[in-house]
Amino acid sequence: MMLELDFRSKVPIYVQVVEQIKHLVAAGVLKPGDQLPTVRQMAADLRVNFNTIARAYRLLDEAGVISTQQGRGTYLLEPFPPAQATGLRNAALRGLASSFLADAARLGFTPQEVLKAAQAMIERWKEEGSPPGDESN
Numbered sequence: 001m002m003l004e005l006d007f008r009s010k011v012p013i014y015v016q017v018v019e020q021i022k023h024l025v026a027a028g029v030l031k032p033g034d035q036l037p038t039v040r041q042m043a044a045d046l047r048v049n050f051n052t053i054a055r056a057y058r059l060l061d062e063a064g065v066i067s068t069q070q071g072r073g074t075y076l077l078e079p080f081p082p083a084q085a086t087g088l089r090n091a092a093l094r095g096l097a098s099s100f101l102a103d104a105a106r107l108g109f110t111p112q113e114v115l116k117a118a119q120a121m122i123e124r125w126k127e128e129g130s131p132p133g134d135e136s137n
Contacts, residue, residue, distance in 0.1 A: 001030070001037065005046060010103070013048055017056035019092075022065060025076060036066060036074040063088070 003020045005013055024030040036057075037045065043053045057074060060066045068074045079085065104114045121132045 003046060005048070014052050014056040014059070017042075017046075017053065018059050018063075021056075021060060025065065025079065030076055032076050032078045034076045036076070038073070 001024065003017060005016050007013070009016065011019075021030070021036075030036075036042070039053045039057055040050060043050045046053070057066065057068060061068055064077060066074050067077055101114065109117075125131050
């Protein structure tokens with residue numbers, strides 16, 4: 001399992017790990033019953049602190065994505081029912097939007113300035129087919 005971390009991002013590393021594992025599950029790359037690397041192994045592979053991965057695994061466990069069994073390992077659980085998955089996706093989107101708006105406000109932008117910039121970026125996303133910041137373009 002290969003995760004790509006952006007150490008310059010304002011998104012904490014443990015959140016990046018959580019989101020990427022969730023994405024791999026949603027994309028079908030990881031399947032229920034698959035075993036994840038140990039916390040120590042993933043930390044070594046990604047060259048991050050052990051506690052960072054432990055925190056990510058704890059959040060995934062609390063979200064019902066994985067189950068850690070002492071002495072046996074960490075395994076992916078069955079996927080959520082569609083309604084619950086939709087709720088989790090919407091909650092994640094609200095969290096991202098809230099964080100974005102809070103950062104914009106701290107930088108002194110008005111709601112109108114943020115709306116105008118977001119609308120322009122969304123229009124470009126629709127035209128180009130990939131979101132802003134996607135290096136594949």
